[in-house]
Amino acid sequence: MRVVLAGGGTAGHIEPALALADALRRIDPDTQITCLGTERGLETRLVPQRGYQLALIPPVPLPRTLTPQLLTVPGRLRGAINAAAGILDQAQADILVGFGGYVATPGYLAARKRKIPIIVHEANPKPGLANKLGARFTEHVAVAHADTPLPNARVVGIPLRREIATLDRLAMGDKARSYFGLMPDLPTLLIFGGSQGARSLNRAAVAAAPAFRQAGIQVLHIVGPKNNEEPEPASGGPQYVTIPYCDRMDLAYAAADMAMCRAGAMTCAELTAVGLPAVYVPLPHGNGEQRLNAEPVVAGGGGLLVDDAELSPDWIVHNLLPVLADPARVAAMSEAAARLGRRDADDALARMVYEVVGAGQR
Template structure:
């Protein structure tokens, strides 16, 4: 059996695809897996690092307004569809699974042209253009959000890496904090802004660093690979650890009592799967999906949410610090977050994909 996975651009598209790939291999060691992406996305680094074959096709962003660039889309899209079809032919694909992003549109259309079954997974409550198109071409549509706007969709959760869903935060906490040079007996805040980082979150956290430290809180802060801090907290106790990127997010989650982060679908799925409370700062642009993701967790008692425009050092001190200083409240929020998590979406989706392909 040969499965082609199409999803690229951000970690939110790529990581669920790779989690599905791992689950497919777990169920059937003989399955052939090929990932399709573009040269502009994170897939060029993440997919080979996980040991999977990556084929590149041209990226064709679809303009969201009528502009002169719209006239170039048909020709570029035709070229991308031909490139995706060539990949499907070469690997003799039995099924295509799409997760959205620029590469998904030509992949869906190429699979339809070849008569290959299509499976769509949409992690967000509001689907993007590519997955809206894909859902029109198939009966097999799965979502990571319970209330989806997509017809025919079935809620299954978002596929996550095994090291995330199998994480026992309580038993791994001391080891994880030592891994990052943190003390084992301090309340710990994890700060990150998704795979690329978030400048507003970085600035607010760094601005609150002195007060957090004075209150006995240590911080593990992931800036993002392209971000440089405006200033660094001076060395001291408790620790304020600044890192550009972390490959072992499972250890970062285990080290933390609470996370300050964006509200992307992957982030929300991972935090609820491991039972880590979050202070969510949804992206201030887009279609509002990050706020919807976060508000579901807040309503369930597993976090709090603040607009990007309202995030500041004072907001962190007034809203996040009291939680970190109250272990009982952290425990209650952790349990609430974990009740919203799904840990079996990778295996469930893998079984569906194999069934559809057969």
């Protein structure tokens, strides 16, 4: 089978595409995978690292909603569609699977032009323009949220890396804490803000470092490569470990009892899959999709929610520290988070690919 994946730009589009690629290769190691991308996106690094072929098309950023701005890009879009169609031809694609973002739009239009079956995967409760468009061209739509307003939607979840989807946090806990230089028997908070860190999370957490130590809580804080926030060193007591970047998030999750983080779709999917409760601090930009990602987890008892503007050392002291000091509550939140998670979305989406291709070949 020959599959073209359109999921470039951000890790939220690329990682589910690569997780699907891995699942397809587990079923049949001879599956041919081609990833569409542009020279601007993270795919230029992430796709080759995972051993998959990357084919580049011209970047054509589009507005997030249907607006008159669309009329300003037809020429560039036409070039990107033609480039994507050429890649589909070269790959002799049996199917195109799109994950949204501006790489997906030319992919959908090119696949429609070539009469190649399309699957749309939407990770967010509010679909973006690319997937709204793609969903018009196919009956095969996979979503992570039951109330995502796309036609013919089938809930499959978000495909995750196997090291996350198969993680046993309890079994790996001691090894993970040792890996980061943490004590094996203290309540542990993981703080991260995505690949670049998050300044508001960093400032609030570092300012609360003395309170964490006084409460007997150790911290693993991924500050981001461009940030230099770090608490004053203290002799003895719980550790406050800061690192610029972490390429072993499976171990970071295993080391922690709770997290404090943004609420991107991938973050929420990973934390619920591994059963790690969190304080979600939605990014205060965009169309509010991060809050929508976190709200079902919080409503189900698997986390807390705080606005970015309200996050402060005082909020941490009065709202987060009492939770971390209550092991029974943390355990209950962990179980609640795990009930909301899904570990098999990669296999579910792979089965969907086989269904669609098989139906087209009959």
